[in-house]
């Protein structure tokens with residue numbers, strides 16, 4: 479029997495058309511199927527339309543709808559492909575990785591840099607390979623793009639124009655598609671319990687970037703404006719200027735605002751013990767993000783706050799690796815086949 483895959487359609491460039499100007503959503507789930515003719519030899523595809531949006535208009539409400547749709551439909555399928563715009567794909571994939579506790583099969587996000595109706599497009603390649611990944615024994619949320627399947631909460635969009643639009647900077651891809659299909663990194667272990675959706679995201683979370691020589695003006699402004707969580711992108715290993723910033727973090731913590739310290743670097747792991755600027759922030763109450771992407775760290779903060787966690791409980795929960803978002807890089811080749 480052929481594996482069955484659900485295409486869950488949310489929008490993005492893949493299905494867009496050009497109407498005298500910018501690209502806008504147009505095609506919907508069923509319209510996509512004729513463009514991947516031949517795929518039915520390998521898998522049976524069913525499509526469901528969830529929404530049809532540019533992904534810059536997708537947020538926590540849509541993440542929760544996506545998770546609910548996956549949980550409702552996934553028992554009938556080998557896996558799910560979520561068709562999604564590239565702009566916020568890493569955010570949505572991170573959100574689903576935290577919400578879908580007990581996921582035992584693949585949920586693969588994919589999209590395209592050019593619409594599927596264009597002759598020269600990356601959409602067909604991405605969609606066909608994403609569908610094949612959705613039949614594999616991969617119990618986690620991934621992003622398929624270009625030639626690779628990435629762990630969803632480790633991936634980030636790194637290019638506006640390239641067909642290789644994503645990377646997982648501090649984690650080996652899970653699968654590489656070439657003449658042979660290579661499983662290049664271990665996947666998450668199978669879950670111990672059944673699938674359940676845990677929704678709930680705090681919306682009042684902001685990300686701000688430190689400028690050399692600056693003070694914590696934006697941090698104070700975010701606290702005054704009612705932010706419940708702040709992600710600071712410091713320098714290198716997670717360092718902030720020692721003048722002003724640690725005091726700003728103390729003020730934020732005293733106001734009950736969770737402060738997470740990330741880096742402006744793309745690769746590597748934040749280590750708040752490495753330099754004085756990081757240590758001062760740690761002592762002031764900041765939580766380091768380790769090897770997470772900024773998307774995963776921010777969505778994890780939104781989700782943990784949404785579960786009602788604050789203070790020490792939030793700090794402890796943030797340190798727990800929920801879905802491989804912060805695990806150390808592993809580099810083994812775990813399999814290779816035609």
Ligand code: ASP
Pocket residue numbers: 489490491492531532533534562563564565566589590591
């Ligand atoms: N703006 C589009 C979106 O994210 C870009 C894309 O799909 O590649 O929906």
